Amino acid sequence: MAFDGITIANIVHELNRNLLDGRINKIAQPETDELLLTIKTPGGQRRLSISASASLPLIYLTEGNKPSPMTAPNFCMLLRKHINNGRITKIWQPKLERIIHFEIEHLDELGDLCKKELIVEIMGKHSNIIFCNEDGTIIDSIKHVSSQISSVREVLPGRTYFIPDTMEKSDPLSVSFAEFQRVLTEKPMPLAKAVYTSFTGISPVVAEEICYLSGIDSALTPRELSEDLLTHLYRQFTLYFEEVTAGHFSPAIYYHGAEPKEFSALPLTHFSQYIRKEYDSISRLLEDYYAEKNTLTRIRQKSVDLRRVVQTALERNRKKYDLQAKQLRDTENREKFKVYGELIHTYGYNLEPGAKKLEALNYYTNEMITIPLDSTKTPQENALKYFEKYNKQKRTFEALTSLIEETRDDISYLESVSNALDIALSEDDLTQIKEELIESGYIRRKFTKKKVKITSKPFHYLSSDGYHIYVGKNNLQNEELTFHFASGNDWWFHAKGIPGSHVIVKTNGEELPDRTFEEAGKLAAYYSKNRGSEKIEIDYIEKKHVKKPKGGKPGFVVYYTNYSLMIDSDISQIKQLED
Template sequence: MAFDGIVVANLVHELKEQLLGGRIAKIAQPEADELLLTIKTPAGQRRLYLSASASLPLVYLTETNKTSPMTAPNFCMLLRKHIANGRIVEICQPKLERIIRFTIEHLDELGDLCRKDLVVEIMGKHSNIIFCTEEGAIIDSIKHVSAQMSSVREVLPGRPYFIPDTMEKEDPLSADFEVFSRALTAKPVPLAKAIYTSFTGVSPVTAEAVCSIAQVDSGLPASAFSEDVLRHVYNQFDIYFSGVREQKFSPAIYYEGKEPKEFSSLPLPQKGWERVEFDSISQVLETYYALKNTITRIRQKSTDLRHILQTALERNRKKYDLQMRQLKDTENRDKFKVYGELINTYGYNLEEGAKKLDALNYYNNEMVSIPLDSTKTAQENSQRYFEKYNKLKRTYEALSRLIQETREEITYLESIRTSLDIAMSEDDLGEIKEELISSGLMRRKYSKKKVKIKNTPLHFVSSDGYHMYVGKNNFQNDQLTFDFAVGNDWWFHAKQAPGSHVIVKTNGDELPDRTFEEAGRLAAYYSSMRGVEKVEIDYVEKKHVKKPKGGKPGFVVYYTNYSLVIDSDISGIQEIR
């Protein structure tokens, strides 16, 4: 994600406005690699969350409190000793590094005024929170890094603090065209990669954004462009970073449907995503990672269900392949019927012990040679071919039914898998689990406490004010289509693809074209065709949709319908929560 120097610059700007002059009232360490500082400012109390997690390093202002351990860790106790009740006098970012330095003024043991620095480094697995003297000596850090762990820098008490410059990158805020051109042409790599590997604090997302704004191919090396084109790219690069120099930030999250795809402090090319702006970068970070964590957690919790589904799918697909091979073996059944008929017609003058019969096939007027069992009479040979025909015919009929059942089972299992992809809450997973139990794919675990699942379909409103409902699983699809919808409501579904039933309530009106399009987009998005540019959607009035006798949950039939082809972009469609 684009947690780069630009986002940090936005954070520093925001923290300066909110925290400068504030006093540190509380210091807590909820986890081994994170701090929560409560700061009293003239505008009120603020909480600052600092995380040096290797997987998710973060800094933002929050209103959420976290439970701390009964016994404070050593690093937390050290900070309380030195900077409790200290005043934040400076917050800065060296160049455009992913580093925030808090300078805190406090009284030492002798009552003298002195300063300490709390440095937060947001650098992936190398992230750290380091406590230093004003002169730059490390007092302690939330993570100790010895010489055995890093050959670049030790982070231990007593060692000098410095920012390792291993990449020798340029400062994007002060680089002129000569620096820009020299840095890019020196690297025989794609232009976007040359940008983010040459300049401090620039992420791949930002580099791609600059190339997109300049309308150049980011996959070509800088040497492939003329000086005029490179100057044009530099101008766009300089204009883009003027937002950082002038501190004109516009924090936002980019959504694809309901899923957050990216965040930024400066505008990014849309890519078809919906841009939602926020008042502060802290709100962006807290919202974005909360949603990402929810999606990740739900996907982790659905692992067992996915494993059960995948096993069942693989078993049914193997069964289907075997049945199709067996069906192929019955293709010659009609030939044996013809052989039997021809032997009955022409076999009256066969010589005893004949091994074949050459006869005219009166179905196609071609000569055919029929193998015979020389130990049997013509009548017995004819009977043998009729028996073989009848056996293959019975096999064909039985296999045709079995193949249809297996195909329906595969389609059904794929629909449950699509429901898992749509699931956004534990209640969603609970309903899918109930469906797996009712279909015999899972056993119910005995529990004294009966869990009640309160879950409702997704609810949207079209641009023209019509209410649209989307089933999140097969149970909800059936309930929407056959219990909730009435005859003149419209029903939408992705053609020949697992997905949700979409119901549009008409209230007896004739729907506008725009509502049809938006309902079609919902049907495309909440299906296995999500992300495809052109999805064919079937739509029909609900009264024409029928539930076949014995049909599986979510399975319907209809014999007359309309179709439309549309994309699966649902940005801009209002959801009612």
Template sequence: MAFDGTCVACLVHELKEQLLNSRIAKIAQPETDELLLTLKSSSGQKRLCISASASLPLIYLTDSNKPSPMTAPNFCMLLRKHISNGRIVDIYQPKLERIIHFTIEHLDELGDLCRKDLVVEIMGKHSNIIFCTEDGMVIDSIKHVSAQMSSVREVLPGREYFIPDTMEKSDPLSVEEPDFIRLLTEKPMPLSKAIYTSFTGVSPVVAEEVCSLSGVDSSVTPKELSEDILKHVYNQFNIFFLAVKENQFSPAIYYDGKEPKEFSALTLTHFGGYAQREFSSISEVLETYYASKNTITRIRQKSADLRHIVQTALERNRKKYDLQLKQLKDTENRDKYKVYGELINTYGYNLDAGAKKLEALNYYTNEMVTIPLDGTKTPQENAQRYFDKYNKQKRTWEALSKLIQETGDDITYLESISTALDIALTEDDLAEIKEELISAGYMRRKFTKKKVKIKNKPLHYISSDGFHIYVGKNNLQNDELTFSFAVGNDWWFHAKGAPGSHVIVKSEGEELPDKTFEEAGRLAAYYSKSRGSDKVEIDYIEKKHVKKPKGAKPGFVVYYTNYSLVIDSDISHIKELS
């Protein structure tokens, strides 16, 4: 979700409660586009992190510190000169813009009391931190924006500060019903887009929520709606933003399994399918959300090389598999040539010399067949030619059948590694997958060093009924779980016909309740290629019936009898243990 105006409003409310009248004790600039302010108040010390990063602009209260460069950058030195030991006397947000103003009271060089503004603009790649005089002149900014960079607004020392209104959006907190309806009906676009392009600080997610609350399809255009429906949409819009006016915020993160999907300062009812975790602070939401997002992003970046190796091998094997199937199809008529040879030996004794064909009764089917002949050869030579052709195609069929099985197994194996890469959450997970690829011959070990011992544990959950459930994160862990960790009466789960994790439920000799079966099935569905599906078929069986064929690849098992259940892949209510 965009760091939109509602989140900024929630943050301003929080900062006012905690930072008003606090003094700026320390100013640091740990990154070229980031400030870290240490503030002291009667309630104790607080740190405010402000980032104007083009990829991840943020502002939030934090307990953690960051190392600063030995020599402070110029912007940091300027702030220290002017507002070090200054007092924050006001924090406000103009309209519902993604902008926060900090009004700071301090003593100038002559000892006179004066005020300055530190303006934080959270606007994607245009984000900035701008230091201004009380009357709105730019003293300096963390990013300089010249006329060559922007034709809308220069951000340079000595220029006047103003908020560029490039899209002429209205304030959602003060819009009246007639103006609301007029603004929407003027735009020939879907309703949700018309909402977020008409009002400041409204993100696409908030626009979807307004449509959902109104019970209106967000894809229809406003002109298709009657005036009564548009009035209803306005009422829901007004109710939603009344919470912003009254500071009735409910910060939360919405999770798709373990992955944070969205965050919001207000409840999003149309996200009912996701697990919701509520927080008392929007700063905690931002820090948690982006820390989790950064972890997932970092792991995906680190796994890029492994993904490339797996994807390349998959594409090569799929092409090979298709070619082998095509070649196998060419051998489908091999038995016909054997019959032709037999019929020539049976009926060819009365053929005329140089005959081009033989019409004979096929005694296997009781049908007449016409057999093409080579007129330069004897009947015996023609028969032998067909027998040779049959034997050649039979050998080809036997060899291809074996190769197709091997290639199919390779594809399934590589797909299981691809699924393991999707599941991976730590560098140890990637290291274990890399070791597996080296062992399987898809990668070479660098520097010929010995095999690294990786201490990596499977995922551990506990069911609602108190049974311990373990989930393998890759093929090596799957084998370890199933054939070393699990005992005969433990239960084994796996998504049917899809690459995924082995899931083991420790039964401790007891009979499992139905709910535990369902929760283990959900885990098997979630940690498989079928993640996200509403209906996933799961095979489950006691571990003692699961076997590993001799010479099979890691993670491969066979079983000849099993139970099945169909379940969704929502694991949000299953407790994970560390």
């Protein structure tokens, strides 16, 4: 979710509580498009990180520090000259734009009191940090924007600062019903899209939330709504933004399992299927959210080579399986050739020389059949030809039956590795998957004296009834959990017939309550290939009935009696423990 105007409003609210009347003590520019301000306030020293990065623009309070370059950039030197030791007298947001104004009071070279403005624009690739005089004249900016770059607005020293109104959006904080109705009904598009394209500061997620709170299908167009429905939508719209005006924010991150999906400054009730983690500070939320997002992005980037190995092997094995299946289908009629040979032996004695066919009674089915013959061969030679054909296809069938089973196992195994890559959360997880692929012969081990240290551990959950549940992240962990960690009376869970994790519930010799069975089933569903499906079939059985097949690949098991349950993959209410 990109920064929207509501998130900016939450940040402004927090900055006013923490930085107002504070003095700027230090100004650093650790990156070409980033500032780090250290501000002394009555409540102590605070650091404000501001990034105008095109890929990830951010502004938040932080406790962390960053090393600065040996020589400060020109923009940093300019700010130090003008506003070092300046007092922040006002922090505000125009309308609900993704812009924050810092009004700073300082003494000039003659000792006279004057004001400057530091304007932070969080606008994706157009983000900028602009330093202005009190009259709005631009002194300088962290990014210069000339007329060759933008035909809408130049951001250069000496130019007058203004907000380009290219989208002609309305202010959601002051819109009347008449204007609300007019701007929406002018747009022949789904309602949610009409909302976020008509008003400043609203993201697609917030537009969906407003429609959800109103009980109106967001896919309808505004013109399909009656005036009563539009009135109801407007009332819900204004109630939502009254919370913004009043500063009643409740920032939270929404997780899909361990992955942060969205964040918001106000509740997202239509995200009920996600785990909600609340924060008392939007700055702390942003720091955590982007740190976790960056970690996941880095893990996905680092797993690219492993995914390529797995995907290449999968494609090769699927092609092999299709070819073997086709060859196996070609052997389906082998019994027919055996019958032909037997019937020629039985009835061929009265055939005339040069006969091209034999019509005979098939004593297996009691039906008349016609058998093609080679007119240049004797009946005995024709019979021998059919027996040879039968024996060849029989040998092919027996060989292919074994080969196709091996190929099917290889595909299942590689799909389980692919699933393990999807749920990997750390470099240690990837290291263990790579080690597994090396042991299975898919990757050649590089000679090194340094032994690979693997510290990846299974996921650890606690059921609502206090039972410990463990989930393998990959096949090596699945093997370890099932055959070395679990006791005979512990319960074992797995998604039926699809790649997924082994889930072990430690019973401590007790009988498990139904709720724990359900929660373990949800975990098996969530950490399977079909994660997100409404209903997934889960097999569960006491661990003592789970066996390792001879010569089986890591994580492969067999069992002959089991219980089953149908469950969803919502694990939002199951507590995860940090080992």
